[in-house]
Amino acid sequence: MSLNFYWYPKCGTCRKAKKWLEEHGKEITEIHIAEQTPSKEEIKALYEKSGLELKKFFNTSGLKYRELNLKEKLYHMSEDEQLELLASDGMLLKRPITSDGEKVMVGFKEDQFEKNWM
Structure with a gap:
């Protein structure tokens, strides 16, 4: 079974997660989060x-997040508006996002990957 792996190749965390998945024999379908924004x-x-809470899907350390002052704005936005915003620019999404169609993980923590993908 292939995992959908939404990532940004220049992201160090994404590269670590990809390496972990490959070392553990996981088949992945790579989706470039900026070029093929979900x-x-x-x-x-x-x-x-x-x-997870929807705010966990935002890349809070990203330049775009800070430029748009989203720390302040998110609390005043509806879920629909937040989803719209995330879909407008892949760089706003926290990455990587890994999914097998049932489970979804955002970010990379080795112990969580072991728990979910082993």
């Missing part, structure tokens, strides 16, 4: 399966 519907499906 649609609003795709992001909503990932979010709903993740069990």
